[in-house]
Amino acid sequence: MxxxxxxxxxxxxxxxxxxxxxxxxxxxxVAMIVVxxxxxxxxxxxxKRKS
Amino acid sequence: MSAYDxxxxxxxxxxxxxAALPPEKLLPDEQPxxxxxxxxxxxxxxxxxxAVLIGSGTILALKGPGxxxxxxxxxxxxxxxxxxxxxxFFCMVVHLWGKYWMAAWRGGRARVWxxxxxxxxxxxxxxxxxxxxxxxxxxxxISTQAKDAMNSAGIGAFFNxxxxxxxxxxxxxxxxxxxxxxxxxxxxxxxxxGVVPPFRxxxxxx
Numbered sequence: 001m002x003x004x005x006x007x008x009x010x011x012x013x014x015x016x017x018x019x020x021x022x023x024x025x026x027x028x029x030v031a032m033i034v035v036x037x038x039x040x041x042x043x044x045x046x047x048k049r050k051s
Numbered sequence: 052m053s054a055y056d057x058x059x060x061x062x063x064x065x066x067x068x069x070a071a072l073p074p075e076k077l078l079p080d081e082q083p084x085x086x087x088x089x090x091x092x093x094x095x096x097x098x099x100x101x102a103v104l105i106g107s108g109t110i111l112a113l114k115g116p117g118x119x120x121x122x123x124x125x126x127x128x129x130x131x132x133x134x135x136x137x138x139x140f141f142c143m144v145v146h147l148w149g150k151y152w153m154a155a156w157r158g159g160r161a162r163v164w165x166x167x168x169x170x171x172x173x174x175x176x177x178x179x180x181x182x183x184x185x186x187x188x189x190x191x192x193i194s195t196q197a198k199d200a201m202n203s204a205g206i207g208a209f210f211n212x213x214x215x216x217x218x219x220x221x222x223x224x225x226x227x228x229x230x231x232x233x234x235x236x237x238x239x240x241x242x243x244x245g246v247v248p249p250f251r252x253x254x255x256x257x
Contacts, residue, residue, distance in 0.1 A: 028141070036145050039089035046087065 077242050085249050093146035094241075100139035101234065105227065107132040112223050116186035136178055143171055155247040163244055166237040170230060177226035183212055184219045194218070 012023040110128050111119050119125035147167070156164035183194040194212040201207040211217055 028137075032141060032144050032148075035141075036090075036148050039093065039145065039149070042089055044087045044089055 072239065072243055076245075077239075079242070082246060083248065086246050090145075090149040091246065093142045093149060096142040097139060097146055098234070098238070100135050100142055101230070104132065104135040104139055105231070107135055108223065108227070120187065132181075136181070140174070140178070143174070147171060150247070153247060153249060157247060158244065160240075160244045160247055163237065163240040163247075166233050166240060170233045170237060173226060173229050173233060177222065177230055180218045180222035180226060184215065184222045186215070 014021055014023060014026060107128050111125075111132055114125060114128075119129045150164065150167065155167075179197070183190050183197065198207060198212040201210050201212060
């Protein structure tokens, strides 16, 4: 079965002055920030009833 | 309480344990209203990831490298182990950010914060020793690169990353033992001190 993502190539990197990071690592960090923001802002089911 | 309870070390330990963590604190059946937020979920998600991590790691350790490299089921559990560690760190980082911004060391919770921070630090070498324990060219490449880092830091005599036996022992026994012990201490301290309340936004807030 073919992989969903083709990994048979060199990793892509972002490079800006001293900052260098693989795109995959950068995506994980961005995902963590997004999840953090959603976790704070999204309403929790049943949360209103308890307060 | 009998006179024997007074003298025996088991009686003394039991009394101190129950005084520090009475059953209603150890296994509470309700939490404060402010805990009803998604940001409070990431601690237990980290615990769930750790459970999957240890379960899949135990199966990998029982079956060995020939199984995890060359069979379909081995690939499956190898992938479960990898994605569990990705989730473990992902959830742990979001949990850490949440607790940092709500200053979770308030109200006598310094040890709760410190055990959590140390778990994060110990989990990093626990994961990295897994990368050099894979028994493939990837592991050889990482270990030959990482040994230079150890040597340049002056600790290469203690940690030989080219020594599979040493790295595997660290990965499957010593460091997981430390992580689990610290996590148990962390959870018991959370039970003892309770979940940290949010900051008051005004003087009227209770």
